[in-house]
Structure formats: C-alpha cells, structure tokens
Amino acid sequence: MTEKDLALQNELLEKYPYVSVRPGSADHASFDVPADKVVEFALALRDKEGFSSINDVTGCDWGVDASPRFSAIWHVYSHECHQYVRINVYAADNEKPAVPSLCSVWAGCNWHEREAYDLVGITFTNHPDMRRILMWDEYPYHPLRKDFPLAGIEVPHPDPDTVAQTGVRVLPAPMNGGPFVSCRGNTMRETEPRALDQEWSEGNRKPSAE
Amino acid sequence: MxxxxxxxxxxxxxxxxxxxxxxxxxxxxxxxxxxxxxxxxxxxxxxxxxxxxxxxxVGYLHRGDDKLAENMTYNQFVPFTDRLDYLAPICNNVAYALTVEKLAGLEVPARCAALRVLTCELSRISSHLLGLGVYAMDTGALTVFLTTYTERERIYTLFEELTGQRLTNSYTRIGGVTRDVPEGWLEKVEKACDCILKGVDEMEGLLSRNKIFLDRTKDIAVITKEMALQYGLTGVNLRCAGIGSDIRKDRPYSGYEQYDFDVPVGTVGDCYDRYLLKTEEIRQSVRIVRQVCKTLPDGPIFAEDAKKICLPPKQRVLTGMEELIQNFMLTTHGPQIPAGEAYFEAENPKGALGFFIHSKGEGHPYRLHVRGPSFVSLSTLPVIVPGNFVTDIPAILGSLDFVQGECDR
Amino acid sequence: MSAANTEVAYNSKIEGGVVVTKLDAAIDWIRSHSVWPMPMGLACCAIEFMSASCSRFDISRFGMEVTRFSPRQADCMIVAGTVTYKMSQAVRRIYDQMAEPKWVIAMGACASSGGMYRSYSTLQGVDRILPVDVYISGCPTRPEALFDGLMALQKMIAKEPGLKLLKRDRPVKPLYFG
Structure with a gap:
C-alpha cells in the first residue's frame, strides 16, 4: 500500500467512525462496513469524497465453515485523486445471505450485483432487478460457492426441445487430465498436484449427482 | 426489467x-x-x-473463468486470460500478471516492463483496427474492414515471431515474459508501424468525411458525463463523454510514465466521437511503440531474484541441483504468492480490465474476479439504445466495441 | 447405319466439348465446390475465421467462400468457439433451420471437445447436439488448418452417392454422444 493510499485510509477512518480497516489489502484503502451503514458510506464517498465511479462489485464465499460466510465487495474509483476504495460488507445470514444494494448510489451496480447474486448467491436488497445474469434463469446452484465443484452438478438442460432432439444433458465436466492443483498438506501424498474433482470421466460415469 | x-x-x-x-x-x-x-x-x-x-x-459465453482460476496455479491461468478479450490477448496477460505481482510485491526488470508496454500497445492497435473494421462493416463499408484487417495481419505476423502464436499469445508469466525479442524484430516493428499509419490514413479517408458514415454515427447514442460516471464506464467510452481519464496516465504501471503520448478526449460522446478517439489512439500507440523500440533497455526479461515465483532458466535446471528443486517446486505447487488481496485495473483497448485476487498464500488464488469493461459498456444499453432506430443498433454496438468473452467470462 | 445412331457415334464437330463421367461424380463435384458456409461465431475462433476470409488467407481460393449469416441460405455450419449450455439451444435451433444437404464443422478445441474449458457451464463438445462431419484442432484454429478442414469436407462430399441422395431423403445423421 502506498503512502497516498494509507493517508486516504486514515482520513476516511477518522471521518466515518463506523467503518473499520479491512486487513490484508495489498494496495488500496480498504474498509469493512456494517451492512446498515453501507448506503450512507457510499453516498458520502460519492458526494463528499469524489468517488464518482463504481468500477467493480463482486461477492465472495469465505469457506463452508466460515462465519460470516459471505461478503460483497465494491471497488469505487475517484477520477479526481485517482485512487480506489474497497468496501467490504459481510452478510449476517449464512443460509440466505443478503446485503444492501448500492444501485441507488451508482446505477452501474445493477449488472455487477446481479452477477454476484448469480454466481455467489448473495441477495442485494432494494435491487431493482434481482435476476440471474450469466447462467440461465432456472439454474438451481450458485457456481462460485466453495461447496460447488468446478465440474458442475447434473441439472436439467435449459431447453426441452434440444433435449428431445438430441438427448443432451448438463453433465459434470470430466476432470481427469487437469487442471491440476497442489493442495495444502503435510505429506507428499497430500500435496501432490491433482485435479480437484477427478472421480469420473467419459468412460466412467459419475454414479450420482451430489 | x-x-x-x-x-x-x-x-x-x-x-x-x-x-x-x-x-x-x-x-x-x-x-x-x-x-x-x-x-x-x-x-x-x-x-x-x-x-x-x-x-x-448476456451470459451465452459464460465459461466459468472465475471458478477455473481457483482450481489452478497462477501461471496456469495465463492462457485463460488470453480468451477474455480475444482481440487483444497480451493486454489481458499483462493486466493479470501485474495484479499478481502487486500482490507479491514484485518489481519486474526494466526490459520486461518495456516489452510488456510494447506488446500491449501493438495489441491495442490490432484490437482497434479490428474494432473499427467491423464497426465500419456494420455501417455498410466493407472495404474498410479489408483495409484494416490487412494491417492487423502485420501485427499477427510480428506476434507469431515473438510468442509463437497468432492470436492467443500467453506472453507473460508471473514476474516476467516468456521470450526475448528475436534478432531484427524491432526493425520489423518499426516498418510495420509505417504501414499501419498509412492504413489508418486510408481508413480515415474512407470514413471520416463519408456522408453515409456520418449520417449513421453523428449524434447517435450520446453518452453523457453523468451517465459515464454512474455506470463506471472506462476507456474510450468514458473519454468520449469528455472525461480525460486514462489509467496509463493517472496511475502509470509498467513504466508508462516514461513515454510521451497524448490521451484523446471527446466532446460530444456520440458514436462518431468514439470512432475518432479510437483512430487517434492507434496513432498514439504507434508513438509509444516507436519510443519503446528506441529505448528498449538491456537486461533480464524476468525477475531472477524471485525464486519462489519465477522458473529458473532451463539451462541451469539441467545442470544445477538447487535450480532443479526450484523448478520442481514451482511446477507442482505454483508460484507462492503471499496472503492478501489486490485489485488492479489496466487500460485495455476496451476499457479498464480489472482483476480482483484474494490469496491465502497458496499456489492458486482463493478467489479471482474479472472485471470486464465490455460487461460495463453493455450495461448502458438499456439507457442509450431507446429512442434510436433499429438500424442504429449495429452502429451503437460497433462503437461501444465490446467482446463477449470478456463480458461473460 | 440409321440416322438416329449417328447422333451418338463419333462426331468431329463436338470433339473436345464432351466429357464422359459418372453422374455421381458430376453431382458430387458440383456440390463439393459450391458449399456456402455459415460461421457460427461464438468466441476466439470466429476471429480466426475473419482472418481466413480476409485478404492474406483468402478463403475464396477453395470454392467455399460465399459466407452467409442466415442459416436458410447456408449448407455448412462452422461452429467457431465455445458452446455453453445456455447457447446450445440457439446452436441447435439454427442447425435445424438449415436446409438439406447440410454439414457441420467443429472449428477449434472448444467446439470439438470443450477444450480447456472443463467447467460447469461449458458443453463438452458440440457433437453432443449436432452431427459433426469435420473436427479441426487448434486453440484457436489457424486459417491454414481451417482450409485443411474445408478441403477434408470437400473430399468427404466427393465420396457421397450423389445420385441416390438426390432421389430420396438423406438419412438423419446420428449424434456421436447422446
């Protein structure tokens, strides 16, 4: 983190006592904001501090056992001081995570928040159009959750016509052959690189989904 | 909605x-x-x-890049970044490498940084050439497409010689680039620059005062300042609204501050402005390319000191025990990036391509998110399209210059 | 010799103007050199298809250049790019709209097998929904490889029993996965 970013972080921290510094940021001023204060903080950033542009919104799953499990992360940018601020809001509920939407502050949040809802499953309250955006509407899972395998889970195909003609199914992708990742562990056997979900291939069908 | x-x-x-x-x-x-x-x-x-x-x-090309990144080492993900904005792959490679390097607190050598700038700018030229070509084709001028594509092929040839691939180059690695320039390559770049400028002149001659093109693009789909900020537009789509914001100038990365170039800014914000800006950006990129060719510093092309991140040279792997172990560990466990999180945006041809990475100190990212500028550009369509003719839509889409691979990821 | 027979006998006036061949061969020759491709441009490979149709590589040299974006006017669908499950419905519907005879080329690794995208959203090869005639490798396919694929398709068409297929409906091609 540069001195300029650090100064900004301290300045904002002083002005808005309800925010706290988010640890682990390698670059920008970064804050944990309570869910009920985020709209107020965002409005202040936009109107008083000059952070006029919303650049990125994403959600994150911090692990199946973590609590709070989900958080939404906004990155806002100022065209005046050319700095970013990261806003992180933890969702209180681990089962049905919900955080306030910032669509009323920056209209550009609309699609980004829909994406976070689609892939991570965080609901943004007061969002004008909370629908899936990348996966099809009936898709039952949220792929970026940590308990969802990369290969996917068998679900009905979105189009019955195509299924009737071809018998195509939404199957988990075959994972043998990579990508390989080495995992944390003590013995060589545990750390050896392997595809994370390797139990099935084209020849050896996965016995059942989930 | x-x-x-x-x-x-x-x-x-x-x-x-x-x-x-x-x-x-x-x-x-x-x-x-x-x-x-x-x-x-x-x-x-x-x-x-x-x-x-x-x-x-959107979402018809959603391939799951975010999830894929969590399941592979940092270097394994480089080829996937090629396929985000597949019109300018090296720009994506560089943006990704810079994000991870920022997380690792790693400085790359000057030659590597200069090579990245050089290839980035060539990519930008090739992307704009294609973008303008199809834009013109959509508004009815097929000849322009053939002209610009001929110029684009020159850059393909150069990249093929440098990286071994025409389109999906995967040129960077974390902490460096894959290959040094071949002998005589820089002269070829200079020659190609001359040809490209001629091609751009020809294209401008065909379009800039073309009555049909003007009718189809002037005052169509005006992007205002307020709207650009509200939606977080970046790149040409932001600058056409009159905001002179360019990350290469405002937050220089990879040594952009050493080079002399101008950032064209629009006044009206319509489709025609976006065409003019892209044309001018090609000329500015050529300027940067020429400066890099003249001042390319000597030295290594990857950070040799970062033993936990960069692979050692092959020659030393075959002769030295320490390097062999280093090579083995890096290949199996991936580059060891410290825990933390970083968000970095690079000025790509389509706008600011951002990567958000959260690392827990392993060989693979815990969470990686790609911020696609095309995704943002397309989110403005519900506002800028209504009120126009159906026939204006190709012109609007062409001028926004989006790539679906980056939008859907 | 009757007058009728002189017509088919040797006639010096038309020497060199007559070619004798099998009707099958003639039909196949015509068919294989008048294929109109439709680029189903989905991702990166579509850009290489553009390269193939531009001046450097010039697809017109191979008799398969009349690119049509409407499925109704095309004979050969070139699936260029990653097919996702969400897109598979559109790809199949467009294939259904094409008139017989029709062929499919899977251009590039993604269309052939899912390629490097082994993930929850990607269809692992377009041959699950379309009967593919030619697979072309590459990520993305180089224009030269595309031409090789097009010529392979031409050779395939040249071996068809053209006359038989003219007289009756073509059998529906089976899918390789189902």
Missing part, C-alpha cells in the same frame, strides 16, 4: 414527423446475429422502426 426508462427521441428519429404511436412489437436480436459481434442477445420493444425498450441478455 419492469422499470421504464425515460428517453428522448434521437434527433434522427425526431425528424420523422407524424410520430404516430402504433402497437409495440417485441423483437429479439441475437444471440447469433452478425451485428452483435458474438453472442449478445437484445430483447427489443419497437414502435415501428424506433426502439422503445432494450433489454440485453
């Missing part, structure tokens, strides 16, 4: 007198349509020839 959006009829549409409101018709454009440049689908509500509502549907 249930919300109705207020709009004014565009000047061209308002000229049609006796606007009798007739029955609204629903029209679906895409996902396979030659003017949507990929798999974008627009659900339009049209009143005669005039669009009254536009709902884009």
């Amino acid at each position: 249930s919300k109705t959006i207020d709009f004014e009829y565009s000047e061209a549409a308002a000229r049609e007198e006796d606007l009798v409101p007739c029955e609204k018709m629903h029209l679906t454009m895409g996902p396979s349509h030659p003017a949507t440049h990929g798999v974008l689908r627009l659900q339009l509500e049209v009143d005669g020839e005039i669009v009254t509502k536009c709902t884009p549907v």
Whole structure:
C-alpha cells in the first residue's frame, strides 16, 4: 500500500467512525462496513469524497465453515485523486445471505450485483432487478460457492426441445487430465498436484449427482 | 426489467414527423446475429422502426473463468486470460500478471516492463483496427474492414515471431515474459508501424468525411458525463463523454510514465466521437511503440531474484541441483504468492480490465474476479439504445466495441 | 447405319466439348465446390475465421467462400468457439433451420471437445447436439488448418452417392454422444 493510499485510509477512518480497516489489502484503502451503514458510506464517498465511479462489485464465499460466510465487495474509483476504495460488507445470514444494494448510489451496480447474486448467491436488497445474469434463469446452484465443484452438478438442460432432439444433458465436466492443483498438506501424498474433482470421466460415469 | 426508462427521441428519429404511436412489437436480436459481434442477445420493444425498450441478455459465453482460476496455479491461468478479450490477448496477460505481482510485491526488470508496454500497445492497435473494421462493416463499408484487417495481419505476423502464436499469445508469466525479442524484430516493428499509419490514413479517408458514415454515427447514442460516471464506464467510452481519464496516465504501471503520448478526449460522446478517439489512439500507440523500440533497455526479461515465483532458466535446471528443486517446486505447487488481496485495473483497448485476487498464500488464488469493461459498456444499453432506430443498433454496438468473452467470462 | 445412331457415334464437330463421367461424380463435384458456409461465431475462433476470409488467407481460393449469416441460405455450419449450455439451444435451433444437404464443422478445441474449458457451464463438445462431419484442432484454429478442414469436407462430399441422395431423403445423421 502506498503512502497516498494509507493517508486516504486514515482520513476516511477518522471521518466515518463506523467503518473499520479491512486487513490484508495489498494496495488500496480498504474498509469493512456494517451492512446498515453501507448506503450512507457510499453516498458520502460519492458526494463528499469524489468517488464518482463504481468500477467493480463482486461477492465472495469465505469457506463452508466460515462465519460470516459471505461478503460483497465494491471497488469505487475517484477520477479526481485517482485512487480506489474497497468496501467490504459481510452478510449476517449464512443460509440466505443478503446485503444492501448500492444501485441507488451508482446505477452501474445493477449488472455487477446481479452477477454476484448469480454466481455467489448473495441477495442485494432494494435491487431493482434481482435476476440471474450469466447462467440461465432456472439454474438451481450458485457456481462460485466453495461447496460447488468446478465440474458442475447434473441439472436439467435449459431447453426441452434440444433435449428431445438430441438427448443432451448438463453433465459434470470430466476432470481427469487437469487442471491440476497442489493442495495444502503435510505429506507428499497430500500435496501432490491433482485435479480437484477427478472421480469420473467419459468412460466412467459419475454414479450420482451430489 | 419492469422499470421504464425515460428517453428522448434521437434527433434522427425526431425528424420523422407524424410520430404516430402504433402497437409495440417485441423483437429479439441475437444471440447469433452478425451485428452483435458474438453472442449478445437484445430483447427489443419497437414502435415501428424506433426502439422503445432494450433489454440485453448476456451470459451465452459464460465459461466459468472465475471458478477455473481457483482450481489452478497462477501461471496456469495465463492462457485463460488470453480468451477474455480475444482481440487483444497480451493486454489481458499483462493486466493479470501485474495484479499478481502487486500482490507479491514484485518489481519486474526494466526490459520486461518495456516489452510488456510494447506488446500491449501493438495489441491495442490490432484490437482497434479490428474494432473499427467491423464497426465500419456494420455501417455498410466493407472495404474498410479489408483495409484494416490487412494491417492487423502485420501485427499477427510480428506476434507469431515473438510468442509463437497468432492470436492467443500467453506472453507473460508471473514476474516476467516468456521470450526475448528475436534478432531484427524491432526493425520489423518499426516498418510495420509505417504501414499501419498509412492504413489508418486510408481508413480515415474512407470514413471520416463519408456522408453515409456520418449520417449513421453523428449524434447517435450520446453518452453523457453523468451517465459515464454512474455506470463506471472506462476507456474510450468514458473519454468520449469528455472525461480525460486514462489509467496509463493517472496511475502509470509498467513504466508508462516514461513515454510521451497524448490521451484523446471527446466532446460530444456520440458514436462518431468514439470512432475518432479510437483512430487517434492507434496513432498514439504507434508513438509509444516507436519510443519503446528506441529505448528498449538491456537486461533480464524476468525477475531472477524471485525464486519462489519465477522458473529458473532451463539451462541451469539441467545442470544445477538447487535450480532443479526450484523448478520442481514451482511446477507442482505454483508460484507462492503471499496472503492478501489486490485489485488492479489496466487500460485495455476496451476499457479498464480489472482483476480482483484474494490469496491465502497458496499456489492458486482463493478467489479471482474479472472485471470486464465490455460487461460495463453493455450495461448502458438499456439507457442509450431507446429512442434510436433499429438500424442504429449495429452502429451503437460497433462503437461501444465490446467482446463477449470478456463480458461473460 | 440409321440416322438416329449417328447422333451418338463419333462426331468431329463436338470433339473436345464432351466429357464422359459418372453422374455421381458430376453431382458430387458440383456440390463439393459450391458449399456456402455459415460461421457460427461464438468466441476466439470466429476471429480466426475473419482472418481466413480476409485478404492474406483468402478463403475464396477453395470454392467455399460465399459466407452467409442466415442459416436458410447456408449448407455448412462452422461452429467457431465455445458452446455453453445456455447457447446450445440457439446452436441447435439454427442447425435445424438449415436446409438439406447440410454439414457441420467443429472449428477449434472448444467446439470439438470443450477444450480447456472443463467447467460447469461449458458443453463438452458440440457433437453432443449436432452431427459433426469435420473436427479441426487448434486453440484457436489457424486459417491454414481451417482450409485443411474445408478441403477434408470437400473430399468427404466427393465420396457421397450423389445420385441416390438426390432421389430420396438423406438419412438423419446420428449424434456421436447422446
């Protein structure tokens, strides 16, 4: 983190006592904001501090056992001081995570928040159009959750016509052959690189989904 | 979308007198349509020839890049970044490498940084050439496409010689680039620059004062300052609205501050402005390329000191025990990046391509998120399309210059 | 010799103007050199298809250059790019709209097998929904490889029993996965 970013972080921290510094940021001023204060903080950033542009919104799953499990992360940018601020809001509920939407502050949040809802499953309250955006509407899972395998889970195909003609199914992708990742562990056997979900291939069908 | 959006009829549409409101018709454009440049689908509500509502549907090319990144080492993900904005792959490689390096607190050698700038700018030229070519083709000028593509092929040839691939180059690694320039390559770049400038002149001659092109692009889909900021637009789409913001100038990365170049800024914000800006950006990129060719410093092309991140040279792996172990550990466990999180945006041809990475100190990212500028550009369509003719849509889409691979990821 | 027979006998006036061949061969020759491709441009490979049709590589040299973006006017669908499950419905519907005879080329690794995208959203090869005639490798396919694929398709068409297929409906091609 540069001195300029650090100064900004301290300045904002002083002005808005309800925010706290988010640890682990390698670059920008970064804050944990309570869910009920985020709209107020965002409005202040936009109107008083000059952070006029919303650049990125994403959600994150911090692990199946973590609590709070989900958080939404906004990155806002100022065209005046050319700095970013990261806003992180933890969702209180681990089962049905919900955080306030910032669509009323920056209209550009609309699609980004829909994406976070689609892939991570965080609901943004007061969002004008909370629908899936990348996966099809009936898709039952949220792929970026940590308990969802990369290969996917068998679900009905979105189009019955195509299924009737071809018998195509939404199957988990075959994972043998990579990508390989080495995992944390003590013995060589545990750390050896392997595809994370390797139990099935084209020849050896996965016995059942989930 | 249930919300109705207020709009004014565009000047061209308002000229049609006796606007009798007739029955609204629903029209679906895409996902396979030659003017949507990929798999974008627009659900339009049209009143005669005039669009009254536009709902884009994206996700037809969602390939799961975010999830894939969590399941592979940092270097394994480089080829996937190629396929985000597949018109300018090296720009994506560089943006990704810079994000991870920022997380690791790693400085790359000067030659590596300069090579990145050089290849980035060549990519930008090639992307804009294609973007302008298809933009012109969509507005009815096929010849321009052939002209610009001929120039683009020159850059393909250069990249093939440098990286071994025409399109998906995967040129960077974390902490360096894959290959040094071949002998005589820089002279070829200089020669190609001359040809490209001639090609751009030819293209401008065909388009800039072309009555048909002007009619189809002037005052169409104006992006205002407020709107650009509200939606977080970046790149040409932001600058056409009159905001002179360029990350290469404002937050210089990879040594951009050493080079002398101008950032063109628009005044009107219409489709024609975006065309002019891209044309000028090609010239500015050529300027940067020439400066890099002249001042390319000597030295290593990757950070040799970062033993936990960069692979050692092959020659030393075959002869030294320490390097062999280093090579083995890096290949199996991936580059060891410290825990933390970083968000970095690079000025790509389409806008700011951002990567958000959260690392827990392993060989693979815990969470990686790609911020695609095309995704943001397309999210403005419900606001800028209504009020225009259906026939204006190809011009609008062409001028926004989006890539579906980056939008859907 | 009757007058009728002189017509088919040797006639010096038309020497060199007559070619004798099998009707099958003639039909196949015509068919294989008048294929109109439709680029189903989905991702990166579509850009290489553009390269192939531009001046450097010039697809017109191979008799398969009349690119049509409407499925109704095309004979050969070139699936260029990653097919996702969400897109598969559109790809199949467009294939259904094409008139017989029709062929499919899977251009590039993604269309052939899912390629490097082994993930929850990607269809692992377009041959699950379309009967593919030619697979072309590459990520993305180089224009030269595309031409090789097009010529392979031409050779395939040249071996068809053209006359038989003219007289009756073509059998529906089976899918390789189902």
